[in-house]
Amino acid sequence: MNEIIIETNHLTKVYGTQKSVADLSIHVRKGRIYGLLGRNGAGKTTTMRMILNLTTPTAGEVKIFGEDVRKNGKRILPRIGSLIESPGFYPNLTGTENLRIFARLRGVPNRQAVENALGVVGLPYQDKKLFAEYSMGMKQRLAIANAIMHDPEVLILDEPVNGLDPIGIAEVRDFIKRLSTEQGKTVLLSSHILSEISMLADDIGIIDQGVLLEEESLAELDRKNSRYIHLAVSDTAQTARLIEQSLGTTNFHIEDDHTLRLYDLDIATNALVRLLVENGIEVFEVHTQNNTLEDYFKRITGGEGIA
Amino acid sequence: MLNIVKCEFEKLKRYSILWTGVVGVLVSVVYAVLQIQTGIGKETEGMGFEVFNQVVIWNNFSLVFPSIIMLLGGFLINREYTDNTLKAVLTASVSFRKLLFSKLITTGILTVLFAIFSFLCTFIAAVLVLHFNDITLVLIETSFIQICGNAFSNFLAVAPLIAWFSRKQNGFWAGVGIAFVYGICGTFAAGRYLADFYPITAGFGIIGYGGNEGAEVFHPIIGCAVLALMVVLTIVIVFFAPPYDEAMATPSGRNNKKGRLINERNHH
Numbered sequence: 001m002n003e004i005i006i007e008t009n010h011l012t013k014v015y016g017t018q019k020s021v022a023d024l025s026i027h028v029r030k031g032r033i034y035g036l037l038g039r040n041g042a043g044k045t046t047t048m049r050m051i052l053n054l055t056t057p058t059a060g061e062v063k064i065f066g067e068d069v070r071k072n073g074k075r076i077l078p079r080i081g082s083l084i085e086s087p088g089f090y091p092n093l094t095g096t097e098n099l100r101i102f103a104r105l106r107g108v109p110n111r112q113a114v115e116n117a118l119g120v121v122g123l124p125y126q127d128k129k130l131f132a133e134y135s136m137g138m139k140q141r142l143a144i145a146n147a148i149m150h151d152p153e154v155l156i157l158d159e160p161v162n163g164l165d166p167i168g169i170a171e172v173r174d175f176i177k178r179l180s181t182e183q184g185k186t187v188l189l190s191s192h193i194l195s196e197i198s199m200l201a202d203d204i205g206i207i208d209q210g211v212l213l214e215e216e217s218l219a220e221l222d223r224k225n226s227r228y229i230h231l232a233v234s235d236t237a238q239t240a241r242l243i244e245q246s247l248g249t250t251n252f253h254i255e256d257d258h259t260l261r262l263y264d265l266d267i268a269t270n271a272l273v274r275l276l277v278e279n280g281i282e283v284f285e286v287h288t289q290n291n292t293l294e295d296y297f298k299r300i301t302g303g304e305g306i307a
Numbered sequence: 308m309l310n311i312v313k314c315e316f317e318k319l320k321r322y323s324i325l326w327t328g329v330v331g332v333l334v335s336v337v338y339a340v341l342q343i344q345t346g347i348g349k350e351t352e353g354m355g356f357e358v359f360n361q362v363v364i365w366n367n368f369s370l371v372f373p374s375i376i377m378l379l380g381g382f383l384i385n386r387e388y389t390d391n392t393l394k395a396v397l398t399a400s401v402s403f404r405k406l407l408f409s410k411l412i413t414t415g416i417l418t419v420l421f422a423i424f425s426f427l428c429t430f431i432a433a434v435l436v437l438h439f440n441d442i443t444l445v446l447i448e449t450s451f452i453q454i455c456g457n458a459f460s461n462f463l464a465v466a467p468l469i470a471w472f473s474r475k476q477n478g479f480w481a482g483v484g485i486a487f488v489y490g491i492c493g494t495f496a497a498g499r500y501l502a503d504f505y506p507i508t509a510g511f512g513i514i515g516y517g518g519n520e521g522a523e524v525f526h527p528i529i530g531c532a533v534l535a536l537m538v539v540l541t542i543v544i545v546f547f548a549p550p551y552d553e554a555m556a557t558p559s560g561r562n563n564k565k566g567r568l569i570n571e572r573n574h575h
Contacts, residue, residue: 077400088391
């Protein structure tokens with residue numbers, strides 16, 4: 001299951017003078033759910049558009065099934081189902097009529113495909129309601145139905161739970177999970193909602209200002225970042241210098257003038273306290289604390305923006 | 308390609324844009340009836356179905372068909388931008404070029420359908436309103452071929468405009484205005500023995516049109532060459548169609564800093 005299905009190599013997109021995506025290399029493995037996490041405007045959609053051949057990269061390449069998507073898009077795209085940005089359908093047609101058009105464009109041979117896809121997302125078949133009259137949630141469901149209708153091997157979903165109510169979110173989440181676990185589909189999804197990614201993804205890529213900050217399995221991230229030593233001291237700057245010079249680690253984060261988080265758990269607490277006290281630093285509090293993924297993401301992206 | 312063209316017709320369901328074509332055709336025929344009834348500034352005697360047919364064709368190319376064809380073709384393409392469906396079509400492995408060609412073919416078919424409607428209106432008006440008694444099977448057949456042939460050559464003449472102005476979102480509205488002027492100018496070209504060379508009127512020689520004055524001689528070979536050039540020009544324009552994100556950029560985004568910034572933000 002380590003076969004790479006989607007791979008970007010140093011993917012870069014520049015609009016004018018602004019680098020929207022910079023040197024991005026991600027690896028989506030077969031049968032896994034890869035969550036691209038980043039705040040709004042981080043470059044997630046641009047990345048997905050380049051993967052789907054909708055946007056020409058300024059530099060770098062995208063390989064899907066081992067083939068360059070720009071050269072072999074015609075062969076690759078029929079094997080992919082996608083939902084990019086807001087759902088786009090013909091407002092004068094019903095959901096069924098819209099899906100029939102896309103089924104015809106894709107050359108879907110199964111006549112039941114439209115009915116099945118609508119059934120999966122809980123939308124009625126041959127309903128008289130026009131797409132223009134759909135709620136945001138219904139539009140999103142229809143877009144997901146369109147993405148899965150032709151039974152693709154890979155799903156690329158940009159913010160798939162956008163606009164859905166809490167029940168709809170849970171349904172779509174379960175559905176995506178089942179597609180991966182039961183049918184072995186490879187899924188690349190993006191979100192700015194950490195809880196969504198952490199509940200769904202097997203692997204996570206964290207993107208900020210177009211740069212991939214980290215690419216790791218969720219299990220590994222959990223293991224690496226669930227715990228840290230919390231230090232409340234009289235002078236964090238001096239503490240930081242001491243930890244760096246005497247203990248040889250930079251794996252810490254200064255919270256404010258008096259608190260510091262040390263992520264290197266190999267350091268013995270008693271030795272640490274002795275070192276600080278011997279150097280004239282008052283230690284008010286020391287304890288090992290469980291960190292949440294959210295804290296971790298905020299730390300590496302440098303602040304807010306991830307819900 | 309046939310599948311995509313079929314889809315184009317399905318997409319037109321419940322859209323009122325087709326009524327503009329119907330109204331345009333009716334206006335052309337009604338105006339021709341009024342011209343005949345008022346004698347086009349000359350004696351009404353001797354005017355029959357053949358003259359009426361020529362007046363309808365003259366009105367069709369000068370007033371109605373170029374702008375209607377541009378409106379339909381432009382609308383068919385532009386809605387893919389405005390309805391945000393272009394990305395879904397492209398990711399369904401339909402290339403932008405193939406989509407544009409399909410839209411052009413659909414517009415061509417719609418043009419012929421409107422031409423058939425124009426012929427029916429012409430025939431009905433000739434019988435029921437103008438009460439011509441010189442209508443023969445040969446004249447009916449000639450009228451059908453000339454009205455349809457003229458409309459189709461108008462389509463070929465306008466096709467490069469459709470292809471060009473549909474390269475950008477909402478660009479086709481300018482094209483509709485230009486197509487209208489393009490049609491009107493056909494009357495001047497025809498009046499100055501330039502009909503064979505002017506794309507809108509280049510089909511006259513091919514369809515055996517007698518001209519408004521009936522005195523001009525048209526050359527089908529020159530007309531064919533001009534229309535073939537239009538086809539080549541259309542293919543070249545479609546072949547060099549812009550990529551998705553460039554096509555989706557709005558005119559405001561290209562022309563001012565604020566719009567450009569909005570576009571850049573939307574790209575993220």
